[in-house]
Amino acid sequence: MHSPRATSPGTTATSRHHPRRRLVALGAALAALALLAAACSGDDDDTVTGDAGAEGSGGSDSGGGGGDGDMTISIADPADGATVEAGFKVEVDPSVDIGEPDTGLHHVHLYYDGNESDGEYDIVYSVDEPWTVDRDLSPGEHTVKAVIANADHSLTDASDEITVTVGEGAGGGGTDTTEQENDPYAY
Numbered sequence: 001m002h003s004p005r006a007t008s009p010g011t012t013a014t015s016r017h018h019p020r021r022r023l024v025a026l027g028a029a030l031a032a033l034a035l036l037a038a039a040c041s042g043d044d045d046d047t048v049t050g051d052a053g054a055e056g057s058g059g060s061d062s063g064g065g066g067g068d069g070d071m072t073i074s075i076a077d078p079a080d081g082a083t084v085e086a087g088f089k090v091e092v093d094p095s096v097d098i099g100e101p102d103t104g105l106h107h108v109h110l111y112y113d114g115n116e117s118d119g120e121y122d123i124v125y126s127v128d129e130p131w132t133v134d135r136d137l138s139p140g141e142h143t144v145k146a147v148i149a150n151a152d153h154s155l156t157d158a159s160d161e162i163t164v165t166v167g168e169g170a171g172g173g174g175t176d177t178t179e180q181e182n183d184p185y186a187y
Helices: 019-041 177-182
Strands: 073-077 089-094 107-112 122-124 140-149 155-166
Touching: 073 140, 089 107, 089 140
Parallel strands: 073 155
Antiparallel strands: 073 089, 107 122, 107 140, 140 155
16 A cells, blocks of 8 residues: 655645556547537537628628538529519528428528518528518519528528519509599599
């Protein structure tokens, strides 16, 4: 049996006879740190952060900074500059799987005319069917922006924006005032 060595206050004695234990403990600690670093850098939790305002060319933004550099989305239909009618359909093509938030998957937010206020967007959970825009968009030019969102609704950098022209037959219904002005019997 060994007798403890005298040490200064606040320190503990280590045996000179077991340097391998120290090396094994150090190796185990380094291995644990390496595993932790590998787990964090894999971004398996699909949580993405970054500068959501990054502008790109070609209509598809996919910034870096948060690990979403490989994540992209495009609006496949309608084409940029298309003329559409009320109730037009939007088809998105994200590079990641999307689904309901409780699945932990991403989903897509659709914004109209630059309005990115809380709650002022449509949500697309599936690419199986195009999204029907059920908004009262007046006749004329409008923007549609698709942004990949995390399950917690935080936005990623991956986005695409198009401009469409909603045809004259679109909007909130109503009557043609030009025809009424020329008809003396119209009300």
